Amino acid sequence: xxxxxxxxxxxxxSVFLTLAxxxxxxxxGFKPGIDFKGGTSIEVSWQDSSRPExxxxxxxxxxxxDAPEILIQPLGSNSFVLKMHEINPAxxxxxxxxxxxxxxxxxxxxxxxxxxxxxxxxxxxxxxSIILVSLGIVIFIAIAFRKVSYPVKSWKYGIVAIxxxxxxxxxxxxxxxxxxxxxxxxxxxLFVVSILTILGLSVSDTIVVxxxxxxxxxxxxxxxxxxxxxxxxxxxYQRSIATALSVxxxxxxxxxxxxxxxxxxxxxxxxxxxxxxxSSIFLASPLLVLWQQKANNNxxxx
Amino acid sequence: MxxxxxxxxxxxxxxxxxxxxxxxxxxxxxxxxxxxxxxxxFRLGLDLSGGTQLVYRADVSKIEPQDVGTQMGSLRQxxxxxxxxxxxFKGVSEAVVRTQAANFSNGNEERLTIELPGITDIAEAVSxxxxxxxxxxxxxxxxxxxxxxxxxEDGNVNLGAIEQYVSSGLDGSYLKRADAxxxxxxxxxxxxxxxxxxxxxxxxxxxxxxxGKTIAIYLDGAIISAPNVNEEITGGQAVISGSFNIKxxxxxxxxxxxxxxxxxxxxxxxxxxxxxxxxxxxxxGVKAGxxxxxxxxxxxxxxxxxxxxxxxLNLAIYVAIMLAIFKLWPVTLTxxxxxGFIISLGIAVDANILVFxxxxxxxxxxxxxxxxxxxxxxxxWTSVRDSNVSSLITAFILYATGTAxxxxxxxxxxxxxxxxxxxxxxxxxxxxxxxxxGREGKLAQFLFGSGFKNAKIVIKS
Numbered sequence: 001x002x003x004x005x006x007x008x009x010x011x012x013x014s015v016f017l018t019l020a021x022x023x024x025x026x027x028x029g030f031k032p033g034i035d036f037k038g039g040t041s042i043e044v045s046w047q048d049s050s051r052p053e054x055x056x057x058x059x060x061x062x063x064x065x066d067a068p069e070i071l072i073q074p075l076g077s078n079s080f081v082l083k084m085h086e087i088n089p090a091x092x093x094x095x096x097x098x099x100x101x102x103x104x105x106x107x108x109x110x111x112x113x114x115x116x117x118x119x120x121x122x123x124x125x126x127x128x129s130i131i132l133v134s135l136g137i138v139i140f141i142a143i144a145f146r147k148v149s150y151p152v153k154s155w156k157y158g159i160v161a162i163x164x165x166x167x168x169x170x171x172x173x174x175x176x177x178x179x180x181x182x183x184x185x186x187x188x189x190l191f192v193v194s195i196l197t198i199l200g201l202s203v204s205d206t207i208v209v210x211x212x213x214x215x216x217x218x219x220x221x222x223x224x225x226x227x228x229x230x231x232x233x234x235x236x237y238q239r240s241i242a243t244a245l246s247v248x249x250x251x252x253x254x255x256x257x258x259x260x261x262x263x264x265x266x267x268x269x270x271x272x273x274x275x276x277x278x279s280s281i282f283l284a285s286p287l288l289v290l291w292q293q294k295a296n297n298n299x300x301x302x
Numbered sequence: 303m304x305x306x307x308x309x310x311x312x313x314x315x316x317x318x319x320x321x322x323x324x325x326x327x328x329x330x331x332x333x334x335x336x337x338x339x340x341x342x343x344f345r346l347g348l349d350l351s352g353g354t355q356l357v358y359r360a361d362v363s364k365i366e367p368q369d370v371g372t373q374m375g376s377l378r379q380x381x382x383x384x385x386x387x388x389x390x391f392k393g394v395s396e397a398v399v400r401t402q403a404a405n406f407s408n409g410n411e412e413r414l415t416i417e418l419p420g421i422t423d424i425a426e427a428v429s430x431x432x433x434x435x436x437x438x439x440x441x442x443x444x445x446x447x448x449x450x451x452x453x454x455e456d457g458n459v460n461l462g463a464i465e466q467y468v469s470s471g472l473d474g475s476y477l478k479r480a481d482a483x484x485x486x487x488x489x490x491x492x493x494x495x496x497x498x499x500x501x502x503x504x505x506x507x508x509x510x511x512x513x514g515k516t517i518a519i520y521l522d523g524a525i526i527s528a529p530n531v532n533e534e535i536t537g538g539q540a541v542i543s544g545s546f547n548i549k550x551x552x553x554x555x556x557x558x559x560x561x562x563x564x565x566x567x568x569x570x571x572x573x574x575x576x577x578x579x580x581x582x583x584x585x586x587g588v589k590a591g592x593x594x595x596x597x598x599x600x601x602x603x604x605x606x607x608x609x610x611x612x613x614x615l616n617l618a619i620y621v622a623i624m625l626a627i628f629k630l631w632p633v634t635l636t637x638x639x640x641x642g643f644i645i646s647l648g649i650a651v652d653a654n655i656l657v658f659x660x661x662x663x664x665x666x667x668x669x670x671x672x673x674x675x676x677x678x679x680x681x682x683w684t685s686v687r688d689s690n691v692s693s694l695i696t697a698f699i700l701y702a703t704g705t706a707x708x709x710x711x712x713x714x715x716x717x718x719x720x721x722x723x724x725x726x727x728x729x730x731x732x733x734x735x736x737x738x739x740g741r742e743g744k745l746a747q748f749l750f751g752s753g754f755k756n757a758k759i760v761i762k763s
Contacts, residue, residue, distance in 0.1 A: 043579065089425060109579040115570030117411055118357055122705060129703040136695040144688060190638060193700065193708055197645075197715070200696030204689040208656075211685060238752075239659040242605065246598045246655070247648030253594035254644050259583035261349060262641040269645065 004230045007286030014283045017275075018167050021174020028177045033083070033186030036123040038116035040087045042096065043109050045079040050105045054080075054184075060102050064095070073184045075260050079109070083186065086113055126192040133196045137203055138162065144207055151217075151225055152292055160291070161206050164284040168202040169195055172271040176264070185264065194268035201247070201269075202276030205240055206284045212236050213285070225292055229285050237281050244277035310736035313619075313729055321622040327629060342629040345396070346419070347636035347710060350584045352577030353419035354427050358567040360401075360412040365565065374401045374412055377565045379556065381416060381431055396420075414567060424572050432567075437474030437558055438520040439505075440467035441512050467518040467525075470508050476501025478538075480558035482551045485543055491551035495540040495558065502538030510534040526554070587640035594644050595621065602651055606658055608749035612733045613654040620650050620725045624718060633717075639710035646718025652689060653726035656682040662752065671750050675734050679727070686723065693719050 003010065034041050046052075052060075054072050057080070061070050068084040068091075075081050087095070092111060100106040114122075138158075145157040173195065179185060212232040217225075248270055255266035326332045327342040335341070348355055360377060362370050378401050385397045402413040421427050443466060478498040485492050497505050508517065509531050518528040519542055527542050546554065598617065602610035624643060628635060661678030665671055697716035701709050 045579075109576040110574055112573035113571055114573075115357070115359075117359065118571045121411075125703055125705060125708075129700055129708075132699045132703060133696050136699055137692060140692055140695055189705060189707060190711075193638070193704075193711055196696050196700055197693075200693040201649075204692045207692070208685050208689045211688060235663060236659070239655050242655045242659075243648075243652040246601060246651045247645060249597040249601060250594040250644050250648035253597060254590045254641055256590070257586055257593055258590035258641065258644070259586040259637040261583065261637045262587075265638070265641055 003233055003282060004226055004286060004289055007289060010282040010286055011290065014167055014279065018170050021171045021177075024174040024178045028181040030177065031180060031186045032123075033188040034112075034114050034119065035188040036119050036126070038114050038119035039083060039085045040092065040111065040113045041084075042082045042092065042111040043075065043079055044082065044096065044099060044106050045109045046103070046107075047078070047105045049077065050103070051078055051080065052103045057099070057103070061099070064098055067095075071184050071186070073186075079260075086115065122189055126189060129196060130192065133199055137165070137199055141203065141207075145210070147214075152288060156288065156291060157210050157214075160284055160287050161203060161210065163287065164206050164279045165199060165203055167279050167283060168272060168276040169198055171275045172198060172268050175271050176268055179264075179267075190262065190265045191268070194265045194272065197269060198272030198276060201273060202279070205244070205276055205280040209233065209236050209240070209280045209285060210288075213288070226289050229289050233281055233285055240277050240281055244273050247273050306732065306735040310732050313732060317619040317622055317729075320619075320626050324622060324625040324629065342632070344625075344628060345632045345634045346580070346584065347634045347639070347706075348417055348419060348573070348580070349575050349636050350580045350587070350640075351396075351419040352422065352575050352580035353417065354421045354424050355418070355571075355573040356416045356424070356427060356431065356569060357571035358414040358416070358431075359570045360414055361566045361568065362404075362412050370412065371403070373565050374403070374414070376556070377401070377414060377563060377567070380563060381414065384430060385416070385418070412565070413570075420577070422574060422576060424574055428569060428572075437477060439470050439472040439508065440518045440520055441470045441508060442466065442515045442518075443468045467520075467528075470504075470517070472501065472504050472508055474558070476504060477558060480555045482548070482555040483541070485541075490543065491546060491548045492541050492543040493551050493554045493558065495542065497538045497540070499538075502536070505538065505540060506534055506536045521554075521558075583637050587637060587644075591640065591644050591647070594647055598647055598651060602654075606655075606752045608737075609654070609658045609661075609734075609752075612730060613651050613658075615733065616654060616725055616730045617647065617650055619729055620722050621647070623721055623725065624714075627717060627721070628714075633713060634710060635714075636707060636710040638707050639714045642711040642714035643718055646715055646722060649690075649693065649719055650722030650725070653682075653686045653723055654730055656686050656689070657726070657730070658752065660685075661750075665750075671746060679731055683727075686726070690719050690723055 054074060057072055058070075061067055061072075068087060071083040073081040073083065082095075096106075096108045141158045141161050145154040145161075147154060176185075176191065180187070209232065212235055213229055216228045216232050216235075251266045251270040251273065255263055255270060258266060323340070326334060327336065327340045329335045329343055360374060362373065365373050378399050382397075382399045385399070396419045398415075398417040400415045400417075402415065404410040404412050416427075416431060418427055476497050478496045478501070480496070481494050483492050483494045484490065512531050513533060514531065516528040516530055518525050520526070529541075529543065542554070595617070599614040602613045602617075604610070606613060624646075627633065633639065657675075657678045659678075660682040661671070661674040664674035664677040664681075669677070694716060697712045697719065700712035701716060704712055
């Protein structure tokens with residue numbers, strides 16, 4: 001089996017991508033959005049294509065006396081989302097009339113002010129859901145792999161599944177952080193949702209592959225472990241790819257034509273779905289084989 | 303065979319019926335408006351319908367802990383009534399007022415969330431919600447007093463509005479408490495008012511000066527009753543008797559008590575989405591959904607051929623059922639909710655794909671397509687179940703811990719995963735059962751093949 005034969009290449013690729021993603025997180029850092037720290041966000045839109053350049057608007061805004069520090073985030077081709085610390089309605093009116101006097105044709109299409117206490121609540125809830133989902137998934141993996149199966153111990157499947165899961169979450173997060181740096185995007189509740197959804201989607205794919213490996217291990221007329229894994233991958237990869245493709249088709253439609261507010265969610269999930277499927281075929285099983293070989297070698301050495 | 307076909311046909315009829323319900327109950331699509339059961343348009347969240355959301359923090363520091371729940375309940379009631387009564391909010395039938403009890407995640411704050419679809423003026427909304435019901439006691443106007451006369455610009459003489467009653471200075475701010483009571487003699491429902499010390503004095507003075515006359519009780523500028531004063535009342539108590547029933551008496555009591563809000567509130571978050579922005583987001587969501595559906599359908603048919611066609615039929619039935627659930631539940635749809643639903647379209651075909659792949663394997667190991675299908679459905683089940691459990695866990699936890707926005711996503715995602723499983727196993731199976739495969743010749747092999755391969759049938763010896 002090609003994948004098993006060249007397993008080291010695929011593992012190296014995954015390790016490299018994961019490290020790059022972690023590096024991107026370290027370099028660019030996470031910027032918590034107003035969802036979590038409180039603040040005001042205003043969505044402004046221009047007719048036709050009279051929206052000013054980001055830098056231009058930025059300079060103009062800085063010339064406003066006691067202007068709050070404003071983060072300008074482009075949205076679609078006609079709109080900006082302006083984010084700043086909490087301001088009152090009068091300040092907001094002042095700001096919008098200032099912008100529209102400098103760049104006519106602007107209208108405020110929506111605004112949100114989140115108080116710090118509500119922000120804290122969203123942050124707490126997000127952390128709570130991350131902890132609970134991780135716990136739920138780990139318990140699920142433990143139950144799914146509770147039956148001991150020769151020659152690989154059940155818990156090893158579990159550990160590999162969790163490792164794969166981290167890979168599937170870290171890479172899209174790295175991509176998000178890099179994107180957020182260049183497009184002034186901050187972390188919001190939908191980001192947390194996308195991470196958790198990736199967790200759910202990606203683990204299921206890995207489990208289908210592992211299930212097949214165990215099923216094939218049970219029937220006696222198979223070769224050694226490596227061959228069995230190779231055979232199992234052969235049997236399930238078409239399904240993995242077909243399912244991933246249909247989900248990705250839906251996600252791409254959502255990213256291109258869907259509402260602005262869920263675009264990033266769709267992009268994140270596309271990346272998650274792609275790497276999740278990649279990892280269940282090209283990473284999880286090779287890792288399992290590699291681990292098994294190492295264990296066997298150690299035994300031989302003893 | 304014919305029995306199976308009739309079942310499959312009946313499923314189709316029911317599915318078309320559900321689809322028709324979804325279509326006709328959506329005025330924006332069908333152009334028809336209905337009453338009763340068919341009056342079920344999609345319920346859109348604020349981000350799609352446009353509108354205002356206000357989040358208040360309630361100050362319950364002066365309330366006994368055991369009373370907080372009831373007081374928050376009455377607070378919600380008062381605000382709901384204010385919104386319903388307000389002339390400015392005519393047509394806002396879908397206003398939602400929610401209370402959120404103090405818990406760990408919100409930092410032990412009692413909250414009140416108000417959603418006003420279609421309202422874009424936050425200042426106005428805040429003023430309506432923050433207004434206090436005014437209670438006024440007025441006395442009869444002195445008949446000797448001159449009626450104010452003005453001459454209008456057009457030269458006509460306008461008589462000033464002849465108000466029968468004038469202010470007495472006694473109003474709701476002197477109110478200590480109002481109770482629903484029963485008249486001792488007649489047994490009719492009444493509302494008794496207890497004034498505070500200052501109010502008691504004022505009330506005694508007013509009643510003394512107006513013996514034999516009427517005192518009018520005004521609520522929000524409208525007269526609700528004008529009882530006769532028989533004698534000076536000193537006990538600090540007034541009884542409003544009128545021709546109201548028990549329910550009305552209780553309502554009046556609430557209104558009086560809540561002239562001030564039962565719990566002081568402070569605005570902590572506001573959100574406003576313009577109607578255009580909401581409409582654009584809705585259109586985009588629908589467009590993405592339609593395109594996503596077509597893309598998946600094309601892929602399934604091109605790749606899986608006849609089983610693909612059945613999978614698409616399945617998917618269409620799934621969509622009809624989900625949309626009907628959204629209407630009947632009813633589910634408040636937000637952009638995130640629509641996203642969850644669109645993603646579920648892709649996941650919904652997964653069960654079918656697992657079965658088809660399993661079928662192909664069975665056929666490859668020697669067997670007829672019919673055998674393969676039967677085995678495929680039964681043997682793929684564990685994979686189908688396992689591959690969905692983790693998504694269900696995630697969606698469930700997101701729903702349980704999430705905010706309204708997350709809940710909407712989690713709900714559609716959870717329901718989508720669950721319903722798609724049920725549809726795949728109950729509907730898809732019956733459709734396959736109703737197809738005649740004949741002698742499984744070349745055509746059947748082509749139709750049941752996938753990708754670039756035809757289904758090869760190994761003849762068992």
